[in-house]
Structures are given as C-alpha cells and as structure tokens.
Amino acid sequence: MKTIKSIFALLFLSMGIVSCSDSTDDAMPVSDNPLEAFNLTSSFEANGHVLELYSDQDGYFLGYNEVYVRIKDLSTESYIPDVTIAWNPVMHMTDKTHSCPRSEITATGDATVYKGYIVFQMASNTDEYWELSLEYRIGGTTYNATEQIVVNAPVDGKKTVNVFTGTDDVRYILAMMPFAPEVAVNDFSAVLFKMETMMNFPPVADYTITIDPRMPSMGNHSSPNNEDLVFNPESGSYNGKLSLTMTGYWKINLKLLNGNGDILKGEDITEENEESSLFFELEF
Amino acid sequence: MKTTYPYGAWSGYLGHLILALCLGVIPLSPQKAQAQEPILAPIIDSILPIDLKEVIVISSFNRGIEHKSQPKPLSTLDQYLESSKKVSMVKRGAYAWDPMLNDMTSERLSITIDGMRIFGACTDKMDPITSYVDVSNLSDIHVESGQQGARHGNVIGGALDMRLEKSNFRPLGWTGAVETGYESNNTAQIVGGELNFSNEHFYVDTDLIYRKAENYTAGGGEEVAFSQFEKYNLSTNAGYKVSENQKLLASFIFDEARDVGYPALPMDVSLARAFIGSLSWVQDSFIGDLENWETKLYANTITHIMDDSQRPDVPIRMDMPGWSDTYGFYTQTELILDDHHLIGKLDGYYNRSLAEMTMYPNDPNEQDMFMLTWPDVRTLNSGIYLEDKISLKESSVKLSTRLALQTFNVADDFGLNSLRIFYPDMAQRQTRVLKSVSTHYHRQFKALHLSGGLAYGDRAPSVSEGFGFYLFNSFDNHDYIGNPDLKNEKALEANFKMAWPIKNLDIAVEGNYFHTWDYIIGEVHPELDVMTIGADGVKVYTNLEYANLYNVSLDMVYQLTSELDWSGLVSYHRGTDQNGRNLPFISPVDYRARFTYGDGSFSGSLTLSGALEQNNFSADFGEDRTPAYTLLSLSMGKTFSMGQDRLYAKMGIENIFDTYYSTYADWNNIPRMGRNFFMTLSYAIN
Numbered sequence: 001m002k003t004i005k006s007i008f009a010l011l012f013l014s015m016g017i018v019s020c021s022d023s024t025d026d027a028m029p030v031s032d033n034p035l036e037a038f039n040l041t042s043s044f045e046a047n048g049h050v051l052e053l054y055s056d057q058d059g060y061f062l063g064y065n066e067v068y069v070r071i072k073d074l075s076t077e078s079y080i081p082d083v084t085i086a087w088n089p090v091m092h093m094t095d096k097t098h099s100c101p102r103s104e105i106t107a108t109g110d111a112t113v114y115k116g117y118i119v120f121q122m123a124s125n126t127d128e129y130w131e132l133s134l135e136y137r138i139g140g141t142t143y144n145a146t147e148q149i150v151v152n153a154p155v156d157g158k159k160t161v162n163v164f165t166g167t168d169d170v171r172y173i174l175a176m177m178p179f180a181p182e183v184a185v186n187d188f189s190a191v192l193f194k195m196e197t198m199m200n201f202p203p204v205a206d207y208t209i210t211i212d213p214r215m216p217s218m219g220n221h222s223s224p225n226n227e228d229l230v231f232n233p234e235s236g237s238y239n240g241k242l243s244l245t246m247t248g249y250w251k252i253n254l255k256l257l258n259g260n261g262d263i264l265k266g267e268d269i270t271e272e273n274e275e276s277s278l279f280f281e282l283e284f
Numbered sequence: 285m286k287t288t289y290p291y292g293a294w295s296g297y298l299g300h301l302i303l304a305l306c307l308g309v310i311p312l313s314p315q316k317a318q319a320q321e322p323i324l325a326p327i328i329d330s331i332l333p334i335d336l337k338e339v340i341v342i343s344s345f346n347r348g349i350e351h352k353s354q355p356k357p358l359s360t361l362d363q364y365l366e367s368s369k370k371v372s373m374v375k376r377g378a379y380a381w382d383p384m385l386n387d388m389t390s391e392r393l394s395i396t397i398d399g400m401r402i403f404g405a406c407t408d409k410m411d412p413i414t415s416y417v418d419v420s421n422l423s424d425i426h427v428e429s430g431q432q433g434a435r436h437g438n439v440i441g442g443a444l445d446m447r448l449e450k451s452n453f454r455p456l457g458w459t460g461a462v463e464t465g466y467e468s469n470n471t472a473q474i475v476g477g478e479l480n481f482s483n484e485h486f487y488v489d490t491d492l493i494y495r496k497a498e499n500y501t502a503g504g505g506e507e508v509a510f511s512q513f514e515k516y517n518l519s520t521n522a523g524y525k526v527s528e529n530q531k532l533l534a535s536f537i538f539d540e541a542r543d544v545g546y547p548a549l550p551m552d553v554s555l556a557r558a559f560i561g562s563l564s565w566v567q568d569s570f571i572g573d574l575e576n577w578e579t580k581l582y583a584n585t586i587t588h589i590m591d592d593s594q595r596p597d598v599p600i601r602m603d604m605p606g607w608s609d610t611y612g613f614y615t616q617t618e619l620i621l622d623d624h625h626l627i628g629k630l631d632g633y634y635n636r637s638l639a640e641m642t643m644y645p646n647d648p649n650e651q652d653m654f655m656l657t658w659p660d661v662r663t664l665n666s667g668i669y670l671e672d673k674i675s676l677k678e679s680s681v682k683l684s685t686r687l688a689l690q691t692f693n694v695a696d697d698f699g700l701n702s703l704r705i706f707y708p709d710m711a712q713r714q715t716r717v718l719k720s721v722s723t724h725y726h727r728q729f730k731a732l733h734l735s736g737g738l739a740y741g742d743r744a745p746s747v748s749e750g751f752g753f754y755l756f757n758s759f760d761n762h763d764y765i766g767n768p769d770l771k772n773e774k775a776l777e778a779n780f781k782m783a784w785p786i787k788n789l790d791i792a793v794e795g796n797y798f799h800t801w802d803y804i805i806g807e808v809h810p811e812l813d814v815m816t817i818g819a820d821g822v823k824v825y826t827n828l829e830y831a832n833l834y835n836v837s838l839d840m841v842y843q844l845t846s847e848l849d850w851s852g853l854v855s856y857h858r859g860t861d862q863n864g865r866n867l868p869f870i871s872p873v874d875y876r877a878r879f880t881y882g883d884g885s886f887s888g889s890l891t892l893s894g895a896l897e898q899n900n901f902s903a904d905f906g907e908d909r910t911p912a913y914t915l916l917s918l919s920m921g922k923t924f925s926m927g928q929d930r931l932y933a934k935m936g937i938e939n940i941f942d943t944y945y946s947t948y949a950d951w952n953n954i955p956r957m958g959r960n961f962f963m964t965l966s967y968a969i970n
Binding site for chain 2: 182183184185215217218219221222223224225243244245246247248249283284
C-alpha cells in the first residue's frame with residue numbers, strides 16, 4: 001500500500017506544480033459625483049441657474065452624441081431634481097437654419113441627472129454654427145436658455161452618420177451609436193430618422209439595416225456571424241451584432257430596407273462592387 | 285509485504301504494479317556499449333525483441349564506430365531522420381523539416397527529447413521539435429510505431445524520442461573532438477566541437493555546433509531563393525553519483541536559428557530560439573523490488589519569429605511571432621517478477637501556446653491589424669502508463685495501457701472572444717479523457733520471427749486544430765479555423781512483422797493498418813470569407829467519419845562478404861477517407877538500395893533511392909501528381925590514427941546525376957537539392 005500511497009502523493013504533487021489560477025475582476029469604483037466619469041461639455045448661466053451638459057466624449061461631435069444634463073440652483077448651490085427639459089439644437093448656416101434628430105430628455109437613476117441624445121449631421125465651421133436651446137420647467141415656471149455650441153468633425157475622420165435620400169424620395173439620417181469595438185461579436189446599434197421639415201426629424205420604426213463589415217486593406221475580408229440591425233421599440237434604436245475578426249480599419253457596408261423589404265439605399269458587396277454607398281467606418 | 289494489483293484486461297493475474305516513476309535514465313543503448321566500459325545497469329531487453337521500434341543511431345564520432353554506417357556524419361538531424369526506414373519528412377525548405385511517421389505528422393505523434401514534451405511555437409509548423417536539437421547532442425532516436433509509442437504520450441501515429449548523448453560515468457577522463465564539414469551545393473559550413481569529462485562519480489559533456497548555409501540549387505541549376513539558414517546549438521549534460529545507487533542528472537540545450545528561409549512558404553523566420561532544461565533523479569533500486577526509478581522535472585521555452593521582411597513583393601507586410609512554454613515531469617519504475625517485466629510511469633505537462641499576427645496596412649495612416657492566431661491556450665495533461673512484457677516459451681506478449689486527462693483553457697479573453705465569433709457558446713475550458721490499450725505478441729519458430737499486435741488509442745486536437753484562428757496553409761491556399769468542438773480522434777491499429785533470416789539474407793516484411801474514427805482534417809466552408817489576401821477559401825477543422833491508412837514495407841539485408849553488404853527497402857502506403865477520397869501526404873511506392881563497405885578504417889556506400897509516381901494524391905489539399913524520380917549517391921570515409929588521437933575524413937556526392945525532382949512531401953512542390961559534394965573532417969582527442 002505504501003507504494004500506491006506514494007504514487008498518489010506524487011500525482012497530487014504534480015497537479016499542484018502545473019495548475020494555475022485565474023485573476024478575478026476588480027470591483028467597480030464607487031463615486032459620489034454621478035457624472036465624474038464624463039466630460040463637462042457646456043456650462044452656462046441663465047435665470048439664476050447653471051445648466052451643465054456632459055458627454056462621454058471630449059466635446060460635441062458629428063454623429064450620435066449622448067448628453068447628460070443637470071441644473072444647479074445658484075441660490076442654494078444644489079442640483080434640482082425632477083425638472084422637465086426639452087431641447088432644440090439649431091444650425092445657423094449662411095443661407096438657412098435647420099435642426100437635427102434628437103431624443104426626448106428623460107430621467108436617469110439619479111433624480112438630478114437627465115439624459116438624451118442628439119445626432120449632429122454636420123459640424124460647425126467658421127461661418128456656420130450650432131445653437132442649443134433648452135426649455136425647462138421647475139415647479140410651475142418655464143425657463144429658456146440658449147447657448148452657442150461647437151460641433152467638431154471626428155478626430156479620426158471616420159464616418160458614423162449618413163444623410164441621404166432613399167429611393168422613396170425621403171431624406172433619412174442614419175447614425176451609428178458609439179461603442180468600444182473589440183475583436184469579438186460586438187453589440188451594434190444605430191438610430192434612424194427621417195427629415196420631414198428643416199426642423200422636424202421624427203424617428204423611423206420597423207425598417208431593417210443590413211450590415212456587411214469589410215476590411216478594404218485585407219482584400220475586402222469579411223467576417224462571419226453578423227446580425228442585421230432590427231428595430232427595438234423599447235430603445236427606439238436598431239440593434240444587431242457586428243463581428244470583427246481583427247483590429248484595424250473596418251468599413252461597415254449597409255443597406256436600408258423598409259418594412260416591405262424594398263431597398264431604400266445601399267448595394268450588395270460583390271467582386272465588382274467593393275463598397276456600398278451607405279456605410280459606417282470604424283478603426284481600432 | 286508486497287502489494288498486488290489486478291492488471292487491466294489481463295484476467296485473473298495479479299502482478300506487481302509498478303508505480304513510482306520518472307524519467308529515466310536513458311539506458312545505455314546496447315550498440316553504444318563498448319568493450320572496455322563497465323556495464324551500467326543497461327536495460328537491455330532480452331525478453332522481447334522490440335520489433336516495431338527503429339533506432340536511428342546518431343552519436344558522435346569518437347564515441348564509437350557505428351557512425352560509419354551513416355553516409356554523411358555531419359548532415360542535419362533532418363537528413364538522419366529521412367534516412368530512417370519509418371520516418372519521412374515534410375519539407376518547406378532546407379531547414380526544419382517536419383517528421384512524419386506512418387504518414388502522420390506532429391499532431392498525431394509524440395516527439396520528445398529524452399522523454400520531455402516540447403511543442404513548437406509556430407502556427408505553420410515551421411519549427412518541429414527536431415529543429416531545436418542537433419546531431420551533436422544526440423546519441424540516437426527511438427522510433428516507435430502507433431500505440432507502441434504510448435509511453436511518451438497520447439499518440440495515433442507513434443513516437444519519436446530523441447535521446448541525448450551522455451558520457452554516463454564511463455571512466456574516460458577528458459575527451460574532446462572538433463568536427464568540420466562543407467557542402468558545395470549551398471556552400472554550407474559546419475563547425476562543431478565537444479569537450480567532455482567523465483569518471484565514475486561525475487561527468488559533464490558540452491558540445492557546440494554551428495551551421496550556415498546559403499540558398500541551395502535544384503537539379504539542373506535553378507537556385508531556390510530563400511532557402512538559406514544559420515543556426516547554432518549548445519548543449520550541456522552533467523551527472524553526479526550521489527551514491528552507488530543514486531544519480532542526479534541535468535541537461536540543458538540552447539538552440540538558436542536566424543535568417544531561416546522557407547522557399548515553399550510566403551514567410552521566413554528571423555529567429556527561432558529554444559531553451560530546454562531538465563533535472564533528473566535516478567535510482568537503480570526503489571521501494572521493495574521496484575528498480576530503475578527515474579524522475580525528471582523539465583521546462584522549455586520557445587520563441588519563434590516569423591516575418592516577411594526579406595520578401596520583395598507581398599500583398600501586405602506581416603509579423604507572426606509565437607511562443608510555447610512547457611513544464612513537465614515524469615517518474616517511472618520497473619519491476620521484474622518471474623516472467624513479467626513491468627513498467628509504470630506517471631507523467632504530466634503544462635503547455636502555454638500563444639501566437640499573434642500583426643499586419644501592416646499599405647496605407648500608413650491606418651491602424652495595424654492584429655489578431656491572436658493561438659489564443660494563449662493552456663494545456664494540462666496528466667497520465668499514467670503501465671506496461672507488462674510477459675515471456676512465454678518461445679514467445680512473448682506485451683500489454684500496455686495509458687490513461688490521461690487533458691484540459692484546455694483559453695486564457696486570453698481577446699483570443700476567446702475571437703473564437704466566439706465562430707463558436708458563440710464556446711466554453712473557456714474543456715477536459716478530455718484519453719485512452720490507449722495495446723497488445724503485442726511475438727513468436728519465434730526457429731529462425732523465423734513472427735509478431736503482431738492490436739491496439740486502440742485516441743488523441744485530443746492540437747492547439748491549431750482546436751483553437752487556431754485564420755492560419756494560412758500555403759499548400760492548399762486556404763485559411764484554417766480551429767474547432768473547439770472537435771471530438772477526440774480514435775484509432776484502431778493492427779500491425780504485423782515477419783523476419784526471416786536465410787543464410788546471409790535477412791528478409792523482413794512489416795505492415796500496419798490504422799482505422800481512425802473522427803479523423804481530424806480541414807474541410808471547406810464556402811460561406812466563410814478568406815482573411816489572407818489571395819487565399820481560395822476557408823477550411824474549418826472537422827471530424828471525418830473515419831479514415832483508413834495502411835503501410836507495408838519489405839526490408840532486406842544481404843551480407844555479400846564480411847566487409848560488404850547490400851540492403852534494400854521498398855514501402856507502400858495508402859490513406860483514404862470514408863468516401864474513398866485520398867488523404868494528403870501519403871507516400872507513393874518508394875524504394876532504396878545501398879551497398880555498404882566497411883573494413884577497419886575505410887568505409888563507403890553507394891545508395892540508390894527513389895519513388896514511383898504519386899497517383900493517389902489529394903487535390904483537395906493542394907497536391908498534384910508527383911513524378912517518379914531516382915537518385916544515386918556515393919560516400920567514402922577513412923580513419924587515420926595519429927598517436928592516441930584519430931582523424932576521420934569522409935566525402936561524398938549526393939544526387940550524382942543532378943536530377944531535378946521533388947517528392948510527395950515537398951511543400952508546394954519545391955524542388956530538392958541537386959548535385960552536392962560534401963566533406964567532413966572529425967578529429968578526436970583522447
């Protein structure tokens with residue numbers, strides 16, 4: 001028996017030598033300021049209040065911008081809960097003005113913080129600028145504030161918003177929702193609006209956006225197991241899956257289909273046709 | 285009290301189980317034992333001729349005379365292997381050939397150095413383990429076919445165990461040698477040396493070899509671009525006798541190759557480097573009646589840098605470095621009990637395989653493209669092996685079994701998420717149970733030896749087969765994707781051998797058959813899009829329903845006079861899947877005949893070798909019909925005594941008629957070397 005015991009002892013010993021441990025995830029950091037992780041993109045005084053706008057980006061950029069809002073009462077130095085806010089961004093072009101697609105502003109888990117998103121379809125330039133008007137209601141009183149803001153062109157020059165006329169002669173705005181791309185199957189979302197008037201951009205529901213990601217530098221390599229974007233009524237966005245097989249520059253070729261399956265914009269990728277006229281770009 | 289234990293299928297009998305174990309002393313191989321040296325517990329198998337084992341003797345010049353049978357003493361290890369009867373080599377250039385046994389390559393074999401598991405770090409098999417040692421530090425290579433090799437690991441095709449040369453406490457004092465060689469075809473220069481000290485209590489052996497070769501020229505004069513290489517290898521072995529019964533042994537190998545061209549591939553290797561070390565404890569007697577207890581701890585680390593910086597014209601520049609680290613142990617012991625000779629062995633290893641690919645876009649403003657081609661796969665394998673050789677009247681039986689547990693862990697999240705693009709539900713870890721049983725029977729009728737065996741074994745997928753990510757195979761021009769859901773490959777194997785000496789003629793006929801279920805191979809998935817620019821498609825590793833492989837050979841030696849003999853070998857191989865489709869890398873009929881002359885100081889050989897046309901090729905794998913070829917080579921050697929020292933000179937011509945040819949195992953049909961003159965000089969200082 002001694003022999004067998006020693007053998008088992010050896011066996012276990014050997015397992016000890018070769019086994020390895022996995023690291024554990026760190027706990028999420030806790031902070032007192034709910035917006036500490038974001039950047040203050042605008043702060044302006046009006047009506048005895050300071051209106052603070054935050055973004056996870058370093059300013060406003062062309063395309064989809066998620067914006068957090070809170071309002072400080074200067075007399076009490078405290079943030080005001082339960083405010084009803086509406087917003088209206090307006091582009092002052094040299095010859096005309098127009099607005100852009102945006103969501104409602106809704107409450108968040110923190111009663112003093114509100115959030116929504118704006119899709120800027122053009123950037124500011126030396127002659128043309130954006131103005132953001134906020135109309136907010138505290139108690140029974142309605143206040144207004146307007147401030148000029150700067151919308152930057154993307155630093156990397158990648159296309160994340162498309163403005164186009166479909167085969168149905170409707171003008172659409174399609175914007176990619178930002179995400180941190182990984183070599184993996186990524187959750188991938190976009191928002192779609194149509195332009196009814198210069199000032200009115202209602203969301204479009206129940207269309208389909210097909211995706212075909214390609215790497216032009218790799219002979220137009222594509223990836224498997226992508227899922228087209230379909231409308232989710234709860235979030236109001238189009239959601240799908242995007243597979244990225246490596247880092248680098250990807251062109252996400254798109255087609256927009258209406259509820260009947262008619263192609264409103266975009267083309268299939270073939271040997272002859274290497275890109276669609278409707279696309280997003282990303283690089284990581 | 286003696287422990288008794290039921291032994292597998294061996295009904296009823298209780299035998300002594302052997303258990304503790306470890307590495308073993310590498311027994312002195314019988315042919316190396318010289319008359320004047322003490323016999324150090326040699327494990328000479330007098331019970332059962334090891335019929336299915338082939339021993340390729342390498343050894344260095346001053347250790348014996350057996351090297352004279354090798355036409356080219358300082359040839360690469362690859363050439364030694366190729367000259368063997370059972371091993372063939374897949375070639376992607378002049379360096380780092382990939383050994384095949386029974387038409388199977390590394391994933392179906394166990395390739396070990398003194399029993400140590402080592403795994404190449406190249407996703408494209410450009411660094412087989414045999415490329416990290418050299419002839420300077422090996423004494424011999426044991427080739428065991430099929431499950432006969434299960435002692436070393438879970439195998440289908442067999443095992444190659446390369447044994448390091450050791451002075452092994454022989455009372456030789458200081459000895460040394462310098463060797464140099466030159467080959468005309470690729471202006472290869474070889475310089476080597478060794479310095480050894482050995483007495484009855486202690487020995488230390490060191491050797492060093494350096495090789496540098498330029499491009500070689502194929503038959504007819506065509507230069508094969510990117511076939512150069514440069515490498516050096518340093519190794520040290522030491523042993524200390526703690527007591528008459530106990531030995532502590534250590535070995536260390538450093539091997540580095542630089543600027544290695546692979547003409548058959550789109551990329552080369554700027555660096556392939558290995559550190560290989562081990563420590564062993566050996567005891568002649570162990571607990572009770574157990575003897576020859578050997579325990580070895582080992583570690584090795586390999587760095588392999590593949591790049592295309594020397595290639596003038598590529599669609600995209602890329603770097604593909606890879607790393608493989610292995611830590612392992614084994615412990616083994618033996619028990620001789622009446623007619624039984626039992627061996628027990630416990631072993632385990634832990635391997636980490638990581639490889640990446642970075643591609644540099646032609647537009648310098650674009651980000652680099654990066655992927656993990658081996659996603660940091662951690663393999664843990666622990667096994668137990670038991671063997672019993674039973675001597676009966678005029679016959680013997682060998683029974684052996686291995687049971688192992690193998691786990692894979694994809695440790696890198698980046699790599700795991702990459703693979704989950706293809707396998708969304710893929711688990712990070714998986715465990716497999718691996719089994720092997722084999723029986724072998726040998727019987728002697730007067731001079732006639734008959735033997736046969738039946739065996740069953742399985743293996744887990746290799747890292748590339750299970751977890752590879754867009755590995756480009758330039759032979760069939762497809763990208764390969766691993767498949768973590770592969771089933772284990774299982775083989776039922778039958779083998780036979782008949783050896784019949786008639787006067788001066790020895791005839792041996794031998795054959796084996798493998799019926800392999802769930803044979804792992806890549807199959808085209810047309811819906812997947814290629815990654816590599818210019819590739820024809822994507823293959824995913826898949827289990828075939830089954831595949832059949834068989835190999836037969838006829839081997840003859842005729843002693844014409846005491847100095848002159850003739851040997852001949854003809855072999856035939858066939859491999860098909862369940863639909864009769866040919867498997868890749870199956871040799872056509874090949875043959876070899878050699879006259880060997882040797883008296884006291886002069887030796888010479890004339891070799892004819894060749895193959896018939898390869899008709900049973902696998903077009904799906906990129907193979908085409910390989911034409912027949914025949915080669916003739918000649919070598920001559922002479923030993924001169926200079927006092928106590930000896931000088932040995934050898935020269936010869938390979939491929940005398942400068943034939944242009946390539947074999948079935950030449951990647952993308954690259955032509956082999958044309959006419960080559962070689963010369964080696966060895967000087968031994970005693």
